[in-house]
Amino acid sequence: MMNFWIDKGIGGFRMDVIDMIGKIPDEKVVNNGPMLHPYLKEMNQATFGDKDLLTVGETWGATPEIAKFYSDPKGQELSMVFQFEHICLQYQEGQPKWHYQKELNVGKLKEIFNKWQTELGVEDGWNSLFWNNHDLPRIVSIWGNEQEYREKSAKAFAILLHLMRGTPYIYQGEEIGMTNYPFETLDQVEDIESLNYAREALEKGVPLEEIMDSIRVIGRDNARTPMQWDESNNAGFSTGQPWLAVNPNYQEINVQEALANPDSIFYTYQKLVQIRKENSWLIRADFELLDTADKIFAYIRKDGDRRFLVVANLSNEKQNFSVEGRVKSILIENTTAKEAVEKQTLAPWDAFCVELTD
Numbered sequence: 001m002m003n004f005w006i007d008k009g010i011g012g013f014r015m016d017v018i019d020m021i022g023k024i025p026d027e028k029v030v031n032n033g034p035m036l037h038p039y040l041k042e043m044n045q046a047t048f049g050d051k052d053l054l055t056v057g058e059t060w061g062a063t064p065e066i067a068k069f070y071s072d073p074k075g076q077e078l079s080m081v082f083q084f085e086h087i088c089l090q091y092q093e094g095q096p097k098w099h100y101q102k103e104l105n106v107g108k109l110k111e112i113f114n115k116w117q118t119e120l121g122v123e124d125g126w127n128s129l130f131w132n133n134h135d136l137p138r139i140v141s142i143w144g145n146e147q148e149y150r151e152k153s154a155k156a157f158a159i160l161l162h163l164m165r166g167t168p169y170i171y172q173g174e175e176i177g178m179t180n181y182p183f184e185t186l187d188q189v190e191d192i193e194s195l196n197y198a199r200e201a202l203e204k205g206v207p208l209e210e211i212m213d214s215i216r217v218i219g220r221d222n223a224r225t226p227m228q229w230d231e232s233n234n235a236g237f238s239t240g241q242p243w244l245a246v247n248p249n250y251q252e253i254n255v256q257e258a259l260a261n262p263d264s265i266f267y268t269y270q271k272l273v274q275i276r277k278e279n280s281w282l283i284r285a286d287f288e289l290l291d292t293a294d295k296i297f298a299y300i301r302k303d304g305d306r307r308f309l310v311v312a313n314l315s316n317e318k319q320n321f322s323v324e325g326r327v328k329s330i331l332i333e334n335t336t337a338k339e340a341v342e343k344q345t346l347a348p349w350d351a352f353c354v355e356l357t358d
Contacts, residue, residue, distance in 0.1 A: 012054030064119035132171035141180035156351035325356035
C-alpha cells in the first residue's frame with residue numbers, strides 16, 4: 001500500500017499512533033512493544049528508506065531519548081516524531097482529558113520545551129513543532145485570549161514556536177486565528193469521542209452544562225469545523241450543507257479578511273516561513289532558556305558569535321523583562337520590540353525575535 005502511493009508521487013507519510021504497531025494485547029503491552037522498532041526498520045527498508053520522502057510518527061508517550069530511536073538517521077526509521085508532552089499541559093494530571101486545566105502553566109511549558117530543545121540534538125534525532133491538529137482545541141482559545149487579544153496572542157504563540165529547532169506544522173485555520181466553536185447543545189456535536197464522553201458522564205450524574213463546558217474547551221470538533229475562506233454563505237467552504245456547522249465568527253475571521261489586512265496573523269505566519277527559509281542557524285543554533293518572570297517565555301538561539309533573542313509574554317498583563325545587550329536588528333515582532341527591550345517592559349502578549357549586540 002505504501003509503495004503504491006510512493007509510485008503516485010506523494011511527498012511523505014504521517015503515521016497515526018505509530019508507537020502501537022508493536023503491541024502485544026495478551027500481555028497488555030499497548031505501546032512501545034519489543035517489535036516496534038524492528039517493524040519500523042522493516043517498513044523503512046521495504047518502502048520509503050531510499051526515497052526523498054518526509055515521514056513523521058505520532059508518538060504520545062515519547063521522551064527525547066525514545067524519540068532518538070525513531071528519528072536518528074542512523075536508525076533508518078522515521079524523519080521525525082510528533083510528541084505531545086507540551087500538549088498534555090491542557091489536561092489535569094492523572095485525569096481524563098475532559099478534566100482540562102483552566103490556565104496554562106507557563107513554567108511547566110518552558111521546562112518541557114527546554115528539555116526537548118536541549119536533549120534531542122541535531123545529529124541524533126529531529127522533532128516537530130506544533131500547537132494544533134485535527135484532535136486538539138484551537139491554541140488561541142485554550143491558551144491564548146480569543147477576545148481582546150486574539151490576533152496578538154495568536155502571533156505570540158506562532159513566533160515563540162517557529163524559531164525553535166524542529167520542523168513546524170501549521171494546521172488549517174491556525175494561520176488566520178480560527179477559534180473554538182461555541183457549542184451550546186449536544187446535537188451540534190459530531191465527534192464520537194465527545195458524544196461517548198457525554199453519554200457516560202450523564203449516566204454518572206454529571207450536569208449537562210459541565211459536560212458542554214468540557215466539549216467547548218477540549219472537544220475534537222473544535223479543530224474540524226469548515227475552513228473560513230470568506231464572508232459568503234458557509235464561509236465559502238461549500239455551496240452544500242457542511243457536516244459540521246461553520247463557526248459563527250466567520251464573517252470577522254476568514255482568509256479574505258486576513259489577506260486584505262497587512263498586519264494580520266496570516267502575514268506573521270508568512271514572515272515566519274520566510275525567516276526559516278533564509279536562516280540556516282535555526283537548524284543548528286544552540287538553545288538557551290532564559291530565567292524570567294513566570295509568564296514570560298524567553299530564549300536565546302546562539303550561532304557562533306551571533307545571538308538571537310525570542311520573547312513572548314503569555315499573559316494579559318504587563319511584565320518586566322530585561323536582557324543583556326542591545327537590539328541590532330528585528331526579525332519579527334507583534335509589538336515594538338526595540339522599545340520593549342529598552343524600557344524593559346512587555347505589554348500583554350508581546351512577542352518578537354531580535355538579533356542582539358553588546
